[in-house]
Amino acid sequence: MNDIKFDFNNMMSFNVGGRDGVTEYDLRRLMPRVNKCHRHFRRLSENPASRVRLSLEWLMLPFQDKKTVEEIQRLGDEIGRQYENVLSLGIGGSYLGLKSAQEALCAPYYNEFLQLRQKRSRIYFEGNNLDPTPLAVLLRQLDPKKTFVTVISKSGETTETKAVFDVVEEWLKAGVGAHYGRQIIAITDPKSGTLRKKVLEEQAKDPSNFRSLPLLPGVGGRFSEFNMGLLHLAIVGVDIAEVFSGAQAMARRCSLEDIFKNPAYMYASLHHLAHLRKGKSIAIMMPFSEGLKSTADWYCQLLAESIGKKYPRRIKALGDSGEAWEADTRRPVHAGRTPVATRGTTDLHSIQQNNVEGPNDKAVTMIRIASFADDVTVPADKGFLSQKRFSELLALAQEATAWALTSAKRPNCTITLSQLSPWTWGGLLYFFEMATAFEGELLNVNAFDQPGVESYKNYMYYKLRKPDIPEKIAQEIEKHPVKSDVRFIL
Structure with missing residues (x-):
């Protein structure tokens, strides 16, 4: 899988020194813990009851039934070609996952130009904030008869999404009339919750009202892009099967016990050691790509909610050879690294100053794209920039950033994607999900709840x-x- 490479040379002591870098001896000494965590994680993942009980079912999402995926692809294609606008309501992973997919896999300025979106719907994200101005302005501009609404909420009770949906529903009803519910799809719990209850009530009146898709049991919001985000991918014309193919390939890589063959385990182990033994408590995520800006935001939610925990977990064995987890409130640990989303080259003129000369409490992850679908060349006779391609300049800027950090003894690593495509993006997301889950294992915290939220x-x-x-x-x-x-x- 050479389309995704993880280079961690600059996390190592031979580049950033023994005080700040990880040694091979550190990694070897951690291996018994890694092996134990691997065996525990694999045992849980092979037990369907445990996967659902402990919210590990995200592991199986890239391997969903092809017929189900094809049906979602057809439904999304129908919506995307029929409606001028789609209003997507959700918060947390139900917003950040979708937004990161759109920025990564759709053309820049997707909403602005009909040809770029191949005559498909514009996408507007709401329900992720209670600031009244954006929603009020947006609803004044949109024609409800030309607008489809997707609402994503497991319970239907999350304040931000519920408040916005209540407003949007009335707006749609006033503008469309009695059959407004035919322009709504709810992605929600398959059995319970107020949103599911509303779906059942509305469908009893008219089977075409409030169509729905299920949020699968055992999948937490921040790990659920390959579940709740599929309809959105289909609406904007992304091939879901390609996304899944990339995620499946990464899943196979990340199933190996040896950290020198498993990039997610290595990423988790390096940052675990850098944090606990070298004081690197801040995780800087810096993609050198505008298309990955929101993926960095998504990663920040993933890391912060997953491993930022007050209490370690206490494991209780169950009769089905599975287990249950509960917080061990006897001994607070306040675990976790603090993520910060940035991007190159924009933030090289701001936060990079602190990265290089501020407190040495950070580890920087850069993401670079080896080949861009489009490129721009500086005209001739423009001095030292003459006839340089922007992709060359961007690659050089990333190389220079790595050098500046390394020479200042600041640990950093680089993930390289051969190109930004559904395949590589699917693999990238699965990589970060597995790395974060495994970091939770190393810390012995529950990476799949969020009591602080x-x-x-x-x-x-x-x-x-x-x-x-x-x-x-x-x-x-x-x-x-x-x-x-x-x-x-x-």
């Missing part, structure tokens, strides 16, 4: 007087009021 939601639900808030949550909020002293407000 729930705290702000619970506070909002409490203040909004949402029914059925557990008394324990209400008591916790009342017990910890935030003090406000006018002397400290200027």
